[in-house]
Structure formats: structure tokens, C-alpha cells
Amino acid sequence: MRLLLVEDDTSLAAGLSLALRNKGFAVNHVARGDHALLAVETDPPDLIILDLGLPDMDGLDVLRQLRNTNRTIPVLILTARDTISEKVAGLDLGADDYLAKPFDINELDARLRAMSRRLGSATGSILTAGDLSLNLATRELTKGDQPVDLSRREYALLRALMENRGKVLTRESLEGKLYAWGEEVASNALEVHIHHLRRKLGADVIKTVRGIGYSLRLP
Amino acid sequence: MKSIRSYLVIAVLSAITLTSFVAALYGYRTSVAAAQTLFDAQLSDTASLIAALLAAQPPEATPEADRGLTPSAGQAAFQIWTADQRLILYSADAPTTAIAPFEPGFHDRNFNDQRWRVLVRHAQASDHWILVAQRADTRYLLADSIVMESVLAVVVSLPVAALFIWIIVGHGLRLLARLASELRHKKAADLSPLDLDDPPEELAVIVAAVNALLNRLARSFARERRLTADAAHELRTPIAALKIHLHNLAGKLPPGDATLAQLQAEATRLEHLIAQILLLYRMEPEHYRATMEVLDLTEIARQTVANRYAEFESKEQDVHFEGHSQPILGDRFAVATLVENLVANASRYTPTGGRIAVSTSATAERVILEISDSGPGMAESERERVFDRFYRIGGDRNPASGSGLGLSIVKLIADLHHATIRFGPSAFGTGLSVRVEFPLSEEPAAAAPNGSA
Numbered sequence: 192m193r194l195l196l197v198e199d200d201t202s203l204a205a206g207l208s209l210a211l212r213n214k215g216f217a218v219n220h221v222a223r224g225d226h227a228l229l230a231v232e233t234d235p236p237d238l239i240i241l242d243l244g245l246p247d248m249d250g251l252d253v254l255r256q257l258r259n260t261n262r263t264i265p266v267l268i269l270t271a272r273d274t275i276s277e278k279v280a281g282l283d284l285g286a287d288d289y290l291a292k293p294f295d296i297n298e299l300d301a302r303l304r305a306m307s308r309r310l311g312s313a314t315g316s317i318l319t320a321g322d323l324s325l326n327l328a329t330r331e332l333t334k335g336d337q338p339v340d341l342s343r344r345e346y347a348l349l350r351a352l353m354e355n356r357g358k359v360l361t362r363e364s365l366e367g368k369l370y371a372w373g374e375e376v377a378s379n380a381l382e383v384h385i386h387h388l389r390r391k392l393g394a395d396v397i398k399t400v401r402g403i404g405y406s407l408r409l410p
Numbered sequence: 411m412k413s414i415r416s417y418l419v420i421a422v423l424s425a426i427t428l429t430s431f432v433a434a435l436y437g438y439r440t441s442v443a444a445a446q447t448l449f450d451a452q453l454s455d456t457a458s459l460i461a462a463l464l465a466a467q468p469p470e471a472t473p474e475a476d477r478g479l480t481p482s483a484g485q486a487a488f489q490i491w492t493a494d495q496r497l498i499l500y501s502a503d504a505p506t507t508a509i510a511p512f513e514p515g516f517h518d519r520n521f522n523d524q525r526w527r528v529l530v531r532h533a534q535a536s537d538h539w540i541l542v543a544q545r546a547d548t549r550y551l552l553a554d555s556i557v558m559e560s561v562l563a564v565v566v567s568l569p570v571a572a573l574f575i576w577i578i579v580g581h582g583l584r585l586l587a588r589l590a591s592e593l594r595h596k597k598a599a600d601l602s603p604l605d606l607d608d609p610p611e612e613l614a615v616i617v618a619a620v621n622a623l624l625n626r627l628a629r630s631f632a633r634e635r636r637l638t639a640d641a642a643h644e645l646r647t648p649i650a651a652l653k654i655h656l657h658n659l660a661g662k663l664p665p666g667d668a669t670l671a672q673l674q675a676e677a678t679r680l681e682h683l684i685a686q687i688l689l690l691y692r693m694e695p696e697h698y699r700a701t702m703e704v705l706d707l708t709e710i711a712r713q714t715v716a717n718r719y720a721e722f723e724s725k726e727q728d729v730h731f732e733g734h735s736q737p738i739l740g741d742r743f744a745v746a747t748l749v750e751n752l753v754a755n756a757s758r759y760t761p762t763g764g765r766i767a768v769s770t771s772a773t774a775e776r777v778i779l780e781i782s783d784s785g786p787g788m789a790e791s792e793r794e795r796v797f798d799r800f801y802r803i804g805g806d807r808n809p810a811s812g813s814g815l816g817l818s819i820v821k822l823i824a825d826l827h828h829a830t831i832r833f834g835p836s837a838f839g840t841g842l843s844v845r846v847e848f849p850l851s852e853e854p855a856a857a858a859p860n861g862s863a
Contacts, residue, residue: 203651292649293646358717359716363712404712
């Protein structure tokens, strides 16, 4: 995965380049907006990390010019500006995600992978956890070598849990994955689907956090 | 204490009294002068009358025979002398010696133990000397009574005047009282200008001066806070760099390196402190633009607890969550921040293996968020101060202490939502319970669609 890092802070850029290379990205770094646009023109990357406070031009202008030339390259804004209005402005201009400094490198990695999954690229389209492997393109799940059949809602639940491995998802957010807005939710629907998933994958794969929600317990 | 009202009442009354008495004195003097003229004319008339009578019928009688001729109250007297200075007629209270020298004109003389005004006239026709006299005090009596009446009126009306002045001055000063009350009721942090509608000239000057001062203060406070926020903002990129270098360093060191763990903990603390400084700045009423909507407090609280679950687990803390859907009117980000800060505090101050309970409930008027822990609790004396910026429970040396800004932020958000914060003992025996009571949402029907437990 080829990534263009647009960041004027030398120290942060050096550290981040190294960290992202260790995570398997091929990183190209520029420190100016015009250089970024030139780099995209000559050798388009798969992803762009864009800082907004650049020395020669505002990051949002870089984004605007980039989108004007019909580029669909996913852009993640990484900036010290983090108010809601600034986030909205960035997303309105066509950014795909927004992360405020200081950030957690694992969070950045997860966001970049989620973005690349949306691209449908080969590396990003398979989620793994423990011996589970979920293909997002084909919606096929394998446990070890064995394929496992999933219903549409079981797939949605498992995907949400796998994407947020190690985190606790609340009842409300999981129910949101199951049903469209306004659809009536049976009070025990979530429990029923979780029960089915446990029967297929093993009882201790999904942990119940009492009163709060569920969490995927796999390395 | 000096009072403008008392001063004005006393000063105005004194001025009125003084001018009244000066006026009375002047009035007395003119009255006396007028009485003098009046009575002198009367004496002159009497003398003319006597002269006319003498000319018509010259007296022959001896003085003795004519005693009692002139009944008098002892206030007027007369003598008629012949040209060779023989007394031929006199009134009952006149002495038998001449009461004045035989020189025509007015004289002031003493006789019968009194002061008299005497008119001496030579009647040409009958060649007699006519001496008519009138007691001087009668004329002063008249002037006295005229003056006394006007002075009495002033003296009697003084208390009434005092009352009126008291009321009028009070009325005139009521805007001053309003100004004082507005200043008194101003909250410590409120630096908004005074609003006194239509102040009189004299007060407008004071109001303008006070407002200018408030404005200067507000600007300098704002500058100071802005500086803090800007500094915090500028630190975000270096801290991001610090964190990423620590992360890269971690890959080169054996796992579990104690120094690295310390460094990472410090970087996290720095990050947290800076985030809290910025949050505190942004949550101030003049900066935060809240979007109020009907929210499910329970959902937000549950999400917050879920977000921090890894933290609870790392400290082996047992978290209990309880609550049904509770709609409140609030700003999503602000309410989440409030819960986040309270939950983080509970986790921070509760020892490893301790217990934390988060619950939502409602009474007829309020929606209640309660967060209890089995930590050391909070001394009664600290409850007043915990909202102060950079105040840390247990002091700076408490290794568990956070940024010291969390509860200041909580307070700002609670105020934004007209919510109250109460501290109490927790049900765990030791520990603290924080209750945040939100007013009931005005549109409970618009509550979150799923009433999940």
C-alpha cells in the first residue's frame, strides 16, 4: 500500500514514516502543499495523510485542488485542529477520515486499513482475528480451514466486532448495525443473534459485558 | 457609614431653615419700619385732630377737672401746653411734666417706666403745644406677630418637608440602589457590561466607567485564556511526535521495559493535560456553541463506559452499569465529555480491584446520572474546592491525580445544561458518589426509539 504523507513537522514526519513502514506501508513524505499536489500528479499514491497547517498553503486548499482534478484517492486529515466545525469542513471538502493530533498509532493504522478496505484493495478486504478470517468482498467466513455460514445480520454483527477487536461495543451501537433507522427492534433480537454466533464460533469468542454490551475476545 | 440620602436631607433642611430665618429677619425689619411709618402717621393724625379741636373750642378748665378725659389702655398719652408752658390738658396716664422738649417733631422718650414715641407740634391757630405719645412696644408687637406667624409656618412645616425630601431623595437615588444591586448580584466570572436602562447623567458616568473596567478585565482574562489555549494547541504536534518516537523506540527495546513504560505514561499524561486545557477553554460559555437536542443519557453513559472498558480491565475494576433510556435535552459532545470525565475520575481514584457503579434514573422532575466508586472518597472540606482549576484531590503528590481540570470542565458542562452536581458517600461503604441531576427534557415523547436496558 503506497501512502503519501503530507506533514511539515520534520520530527513527526520522520517518526510517523518509520512507524507506518513498520506497519507495512510504503511511505513517501513531502512537507509542502504544492509538492503534495505535484507528487499526486506524477505518481498517484493509494492513500494520503494530510496535515492542515502547511507552510505554503492551507491543507484544506490542497484537498480542494486535489478533489477538483477528480482524484478519488482516500485522504485522511491528520491535524492539530480538532473542533467539530473544522472536522466538518474537512469532511465536506472530500476528506475520507479525520484524526486529531496527538493520535494513537494503532488508531491511525486501523483508520488507514478501514479506508483501504473501502477501496476494495486486496490487502484490506480480509479481517482476521484468532483463527477467524472474514472476507469483506465475498462475505465468507472461515474458522481455521472450515467455512462457516452466516446470516446477513450475523455477518454485520461479526464484522462490527472484528473491526473493533478488543473494544466493547454497546447494545445501541450493535443494534444500529443490525437494523435500519426506524425499524422496530425486538427487545431480545441482539441476544438471539449473539447466541447463534457463539454456537457457530465457540462460546468464549464473544464476551458479554454486563449492562454495557459485547466484545470480541480473540488475539 | 456616610449616607448620601441623610446628608442631602440634613443639608437641604438646614438650607431651608437658614434662608427662612434670614427671610424672617428681613421681614421683621421691614415690618418694624412699616409699623413705624404707620404709627407715626397715626400720631400725626391724633395731633391734627387735637389741634383742630383746640382751634374750635379753646380749653379753659384746670388740669384737675379734666382727668379721666381720655380713657386709655395705657398705650397712648397726650399733653396740651399753653405757649407759656402751662399744662392745661393731659391724659390719664401722662405725667404732669413735659414728656418731651418743646421742639416740633418726633422724639423717643422714657416715662411711666416705658419707652414712648412722642410727637411735639405747635398748634399755630390756638398757640398751644400739643404733645402726643404712643408706647413704642405696641409697634414692635405688631411686627413681632407678623414675623412670628411666618416663622411658625416654617417651623411647623419642617418635619413635613423633611419627610418629602427623604422620599424625593430616595426616589432620586433609587437608580444608584439598582446599580449597587446589579453589581452585588454579579457572579464572579461574569464580566458582561452593566445594563441600566436610561441612567441619569451622573450615574451614566459611573456605569460607563465600570463597564470600561469590566471590558478591560474581560479582555485581559480572555487574552490570558487564549494564550493558554494557543500554547496547548501548539504542543499537540510535538506531543504527537514524541508519542510516535516512543512507539518506534518500543520496537527496539525488550518488551516490558520499565523506563519506556514510564516515558509512555508521562507522554499520555501530557497529552491528557493538554487536551483538558483545550477542552476547558472550549467549554466556556462564550466559546462553546452548544447544539441542544433530545439525547438518551443512558446511551451516552453506556458508550462512555464501553470506550473506557480496557482501562477498567487493566485495573481489574468491576464496573456495574444500570439504567433505562432517559431522555434529556443536551449537547451530545458536552454530555459525553461530562460522563467521560466523571467515569475517568472514578477509575483513577479507585484502587486496583475496586468497584465502580454507573447508573441513570429519573424522578418526577429530574434525570439523574450517578457514578459511585469504592475509592478513598472526598473530604467534606474538599467538596467546595474541587471545581477550582488545577485543584487535585489529595494534593499534587497524589500519584493518581489527573490534570486537575476534569471537574472544572464537568461544572461548565453541568451549568450549560442547568444541571446540578452533588457529592455524597457511595453505597460501597468507602468512596465517592457523584450525582448529576439534569432537568427533565421538555419533550419526553421524542425520546430515543428503543427503550433498551
